[in-house]
Amino acid sequence: MFELETGLIFWNTVSFAILVFLMYKWVLPPIIAIMKERQMAITRSIVAAEESRKKSEELLAENKRKLAEADRTAKNLINLAKTDGDQVKREILEKAEKQASLIAQQAAQDMQAEKSRIINEAKKEIAEMVALASSRVIGRVITKADNQRIIEEALK
């Protein structure tokens, strides 16, 4: 049934050894080289990826920092603008109040001046009318004797 054939085993062993030798000598080195190259490429990729990740993280951190700074600056500007706005508003209000006060004062003075002018005009008109009416009446009624008496009294 089962029978060992020594010759066959021997030759199979020899053939296998030769195959192993051949494989080791000519087939295995290029595969190992390819494998090594591949491993190095992978290693490089991993390093590059790692560097890229680090750079991305740094960039992200930088962006966050800049964003925070911009946010602070914007807040400062808004606060400053708000402060300036309040100041300007106060100044405008003060100025407007002063101007309103001056206008009111000027208006009161103008009104007083106009009132005085009208009263003076009226006085002048009345005086003119009185003088004119008096001169007409006196001119009509004065006699030579009256005139002589006036002159004599003035010469006393």
Place this chain on the structure above:
Amino acid sequence: MKEMDLDRLLEISGERAEALCDELYRISYLVKQNYELMSALTDPKLAGEAKKKVIGDLMPGASKIFSEVISLMIDQELIKELDQVSVDFTLLVAKKMNIRFDEVIFSEKPGEDILNKFKKIAGDKIRYRIQIDPTLIGGFIWKTMDGKVMNASIKGRLSQIREEIAA
């Protein structure tokens, strides 16, 4: 600028100086009161003879020396200086004769009694130049030679009242 030699005129007029002074004052007063007369006398287009005739008509019976002075002023184109000549000559005569020429303006021609009262006040050192201005209504204005004014006219009094009312 041409000028009248008033010192020479005073010398020439001699005793007639006061009369000449009075005549110059009268014609000067008339010219001052009448703008058209002033324009005619100073109009270069109007002949000198015509101007002399106008003055002759206005001053009938004026002295010879007066006519000669006016002729000279017209010929020398000095007639526009008539008022100044009259004033300056009056001052010269007043100084020489040690008298004063005052002007009194009445509203109407004053009677002799009034004039006598003025003469009594003045004595013989004041000569009055009487003028009539009906707008005074009554009374008089006395202007002395040194610039003082006494306004005793009704017009002046009314003016005072008007100022008092207007004040």
